[in-house]
Amino acid sequence: MSFTLRYDEEHAVLREEARRWLAERVTPAELRRLARDPRGDEPALWKEIAALGWTGLVIPEAQGGAGLGAVHLAVLAEESGRRLLPAPLLATLLAAKLIGLAGDDRERERWLPEVARGDAVATIAHVEADGAWEADATSAALEQGRLTGAKHHVWAAGTARLLLVPARERGALRLAVVRSDAGGCAVEPERGVDPSRRTARVRFADTPCAALAGDAEAAWRSFRPWAWLALAAEMAGGADAALAMTAAYAATRVQFDKPIGSFQAIKHPLVNVLIAIESLRTLVYAAASALDAGDAEGERLARMAKAAASEAYPFACSRALQFHGGYGFTEDCDAHLYLRRALASRPALGDGREHRAALAASLLEEVS
Amino acid sequence: MSEPIDELRARVRKWLRANLPPAPAFALPQNALTVTTDEQMRWLRDWQARLYDAGFVGAEWPVAYGGRGLARGAQRAIDHELARAGAPFLVNNVALAWAGPIILHFGSEAQKQRFLAKLLRADEIWCQGFSEPGSGSDLASLRTRAVREGDVYRIDGHKVWTSLGRFADYMILLARTDPGAVRHAGISYFLAPLRIPGVEVRPLVKFTGEGGFNQIIFTDARIPADALLGREGQGWELATATLAFERGASEGSAGASGMGGADLERLVALLRGAPPRLRDDAVLRDRLAALAIEATALRWSGARMRLPGLVADRPQALPLMAKLLATEHAQRVSELGCEIAGYAGTLWKDPAVPGSGDWPHGYMSSFAGTIAGGTSEILRNVLGEKVLGLPKTR
Numbered sequence: 001m002s003f004t005l006r007y008d009e010e011h012a013v014l015r016e017e018a019r020r021w022l023a024e025r026v027t028p029a030e031l032r033r034l035a036r037d038p039r040g041d042e043p044a045l046w047k048e049i050a051a052l053g054w055t056g057l058v059i060p061e062a063q064g065g066a067g068l069g070a071v072h073l074a075v076l077a078e079e080s081g082r083r084l085l086p087a088p089l090l091a092t093l094l095a096a097k098l099i100g101l102a103g104d105d106r107e108r109e110r111w112l113p114e115v116a117r118g119d120a121v122a123t124i125a126h127v128e129a130d131g132a133w134e135a136d137a138t139s140a141a142l143e144q145g146r147l148t149g150a151k152h153h154v155w156a157a158g159t160a161r162l163l164l165v166p167a168r169e170r171g172a173l174r175l176a177v178v179r180s181d182a183g184g185c186a187v188e189p190e191r192g193v194d195p196s197r198r199t200a201r202v203r204f205a206d207t208p209c210a211a212l213a214g215d216a217e218a219a220w221r222s223f224r225p226w227a228w229l230a231l232a233a234e235m236a237g238g239a240d241a242a243l244a245m246t247a248a249y250a251a252t253r254v255q256f257d258k259p260i261g262s263f264q265a266i267k268h269p270l271v272n273v274l275i276a277i278e279s280l281r282t283l284v285y286a287a288a289s290a291l292d293a294g295d296a297e298g299e300r301l302a303r304m305a306k307a308a309a310s311e312a313y314p315f316a317c318s319r320a321l322q323f324h325g326g327y328g329f330t331e332d333c334d335a336h337l338y339l340r341r342a343l344a345s346r347p348a349l350g351d352g353r354e355h356r357a358a359l360a361a362s363l364l365e366e367v368s
Numbered sequence: 369m370s371e372p373i374d375e376l377r378a379r380v381r382k383w384l385r386a387n388l389p390p391a392p393a394f395a396l397p398q399n400a401l402t403v404t405t406d407e408q409m410r411w412l413r414d415w416q417a418r419l420y421d422a423g424f425v426g427a428e429w430p431v432a433y434g435g436r437g438l439a440r441g442a443q444r445a446i447d448h449e450l451a452r453a454g455a456p457f458l459v460n461n462v463a464l465a466w467a468g469p470i471i472l473h474f475g476s477e478a479q480k481q482r483f484l485a486k487l488l489r490a491d492e493i494w495c496q497g498f499s500e501p502g503s504g505s506d507l508a509s510l511r512t513r514a515v516r517e518g519d520v521y522r523i524d525g526h527k528v529w530t531s532l533g534r535f536a537d538y539m540i541l542l543a544r545t546d547p548g549a550v551r552h553a554g555i556s557y558f559l560a561p562l563r564i565p566g567v568e569v570r571p572l573v574k575f576t577g578e579g580g581f582n583q584i585i586f587t588d589a590r591i592p593a594d595a596l597l598g599r600e601g602q603g604w605e606l607a608t609a610t611l612a613f614e615r616g617a618s619e620g621s622a623g624a625s626g627m628g629g630a631d632l633e634r635l636v637a638l639l640r641g642a643p644p645r646l647r648d649d650a651v652l653r654d655r656l657a658a659l660a661i662e663a664t665a666l667r668w669s670g671a672r673m674r675l676p677g678l679v680a681d682r683p684q685a686l687p688l689m690a691k692l693l694a695t696e697h698a699q700r701v702s703e704l705g706c707e708i709a710g711y712a713g714t715l716w717k718d719p720a721v722p723g724s725g726d727w728p729h730g731y732m733s734s735f736a737g738t739i740a741g742g743t744s745e746i747l748r749n750v751l752g753e754k755v756l757g758l759p760k761t762r
Contacts, residue, residue, distance in 0.1 A: 005671040005678070012677045240681075247756040261758035264749070270756055271748040275693060278685050279665035285678055286668040304661045356657035357650070363660055364640050364647070 050118020
């Protein structure tokens with residue numbers, strides 16, 4: 001291990017700023033209001049997010065971004081997850097990162113400034129109907145600048161202006177940038193378990209697009225750890241919020257003349273949740289530091305983080321539901337808001353089982 | 369000007385190349401808790417003294433008390449190099465991890481001068497006298513009495529699970545000085561000499577077969593009054609601080625072996641070498657990877673603990689988790705090892721099969737970790753109360 005963990009004053013400042021803004025602007029009442037909204041997010045929120053400079057967080061300074069790294073990304077994702085931010089921030093950050101990795105200078109100049117400014121929400125449309133999510137599993141076809149195919153479970157497709165789509169052109173993997181208003185691009189909102197992150201099916205029928213110049217296979221491989229990291233960090237934030245609300249409830253809810261949190265049947269499982277979350281956060285920040293240092297270990301650490309998040313978040317939420325008792329089963333209790341996000345996040349970018357299978361193969365030296 | 373860590377590491381490696389001893393003719397125990405024979409003890413004391421003389425024990429402790437006064441991080445770097453070279457363990461580990469730090473933090477000047485350098489060099493061996501037959505997890509119920517009489521305390525009582533007890537010169541001893549006070553308030557903490565009349569050491573037999581476990585019975589044993597650490601009645605506070613050292617909660621131990629990924633590497637090697645019906649088994653592979661994730665999180669938690677910004681939300685969580693997670697992890701690793709080993713994992717030191725018994729032995733031994741120094745169940749109570757703010761159990 002040739003890198004060290006990094007966490008500096010600038011990271012702490014971003015966390016404070018994010019935590020303060022999110023606590024003020026993203027309340028459970030607002031989440032419930034947006035859950036009933038057909039669009040599912042609030043344009044005013046997005047404007048503020050852009051004004052805070054977050055949309056350009058990982059976009060190079062030359063294209064109007066802040067040019068920051070993985071630890072910053074993890075901090076912002078974790079704090080967003082804590083409040084279930086109902087805005088397409090993660091989708092946009094990750095799409096921008098992938099354009100940065102797969103595009104050449106001219107292409108970065110063409111696409112990224114409007115994303116950095118917050119004028120264009122961006123997202124990656126990469127999931128197949130059968131749930132295959134790796135770029136090389138794509139069934140979309142690219143021919144002479146025209147894209148045909150369908151993608152599923154696309155985050156923020158309803159509000160995105162730019163869609164990044166893996167597609168095959170004469171056998172080679174390419175990454176195509178599509179404007180959502182381009183001809184033949186049809187967005188069908190999905191009905192999802194988690195109203196705080198909207199998804200859609202997107203169909204492309206001979207849709208004009210621009211394929212990025214770089215090596216798409218290599219760009220996707222470099223990109224995946226960033227995506228695992230960001231999602232794992234977001235899930236860590238959500239899991240932590242679910243734990244905090246449950247611990248607070250268990251400390252005050254009295255049955256049999258005692259706060260239920262004094263019973264080991266409640267206390268010990270909550271400590272198990274705590275251990276899962278703190279282990280996850282350790283992995284998240286180890287992965288982030290490795291990615292910022294350009295260390296090859298970053299890929300394995302980020303994979304581990306997503307695997308750990310895929311267990312910790314549903315676990316935290318299941319205990320949150322259960323330990324709130326009858327109240328936990330009501331719409332009024334916030335526990336289900338987190339449970340929904342946990343269920344939706346688990347399969348995204350690979351669930352725990354899938355990542356552990358890959359880790360086992362690498363541990364047993366079956367793959368390079 | 370302080371020596372850069374890289375140069376310190378190089379110096380340790382160089383010294384080890386010249387001084388790492390060949391294995392003795394007799395078998396060495398696996399750790400300080402299982403030292404059984406006099407010749408093992410002699411050999412291990414000699415090794416610790418040589419390491420101390422070379423400057424590698426107590427590296428961060430003040431020079432005035434026999435340490436080397438090196439910068440924070442030096443001992444960790446030294447320990448890492450020792451572990452990497454496969455160097456033998458330090459036998460005086462109760463002293464290095466618990467008695468030493470507690471004396472350094474809370475001892476009088478005279479006590480620091482008297483004890484610290486000698487324990488670093490293993491000139492005096494220490495053991496711990498907290499638990500009693502009737503007082504395990506509920507330590508505050510302990511019944512050993514200490515009665516002040518002039519310039520001595522008269523000790524009567526029974527201490528158990530005393531590793532190194534047979535070899536120890538001193539014991540960190542908890543005894544009740546005020547039988548009228550409520551539970552915690554009447555307990556005092558002593559740096560008690562053991563080579564005195566009225567102290568009897570009897571062996572306790574472990575189910576794993578190793579020696580090194582003892583009980584110590586005090587019958588009107590008279591220890592000097594200045595063996596008291598801190599004040600009368602301060603014992604519970606000092607015991608809590610000691611247990612924090614024991615659980616890895618506080619920095620400042622003088623040299624200890626860290627929880628590494630060594631067992632996991634053995635487990636990976638075991639499955640890699642297993643027949644295809646096991647090696648290709650999805651369930652075994654899934655569990656192996658889950659343990660690898662756990663080991664990685666454990667390995668990085670030390671580095672995370674040293675970055676205040678990354679533990680700001682719950683400063684006590686990682687330190688209090690460390691012992692619980694490390695010992696339960698080790699138990700899960702050795703248990704999976706037994707399962708993968710299958711029939712071969714049922715052999716116990718069978719001369720026809722070299723290395724047989726390692727996995728079941730590791731698994732059986734792992735319970736020492738999940739019980740000693742606060743059971744996993746007690747540690748979950750502590751975490752729930754101190755970190756999650758849950759009301760006390762009881």
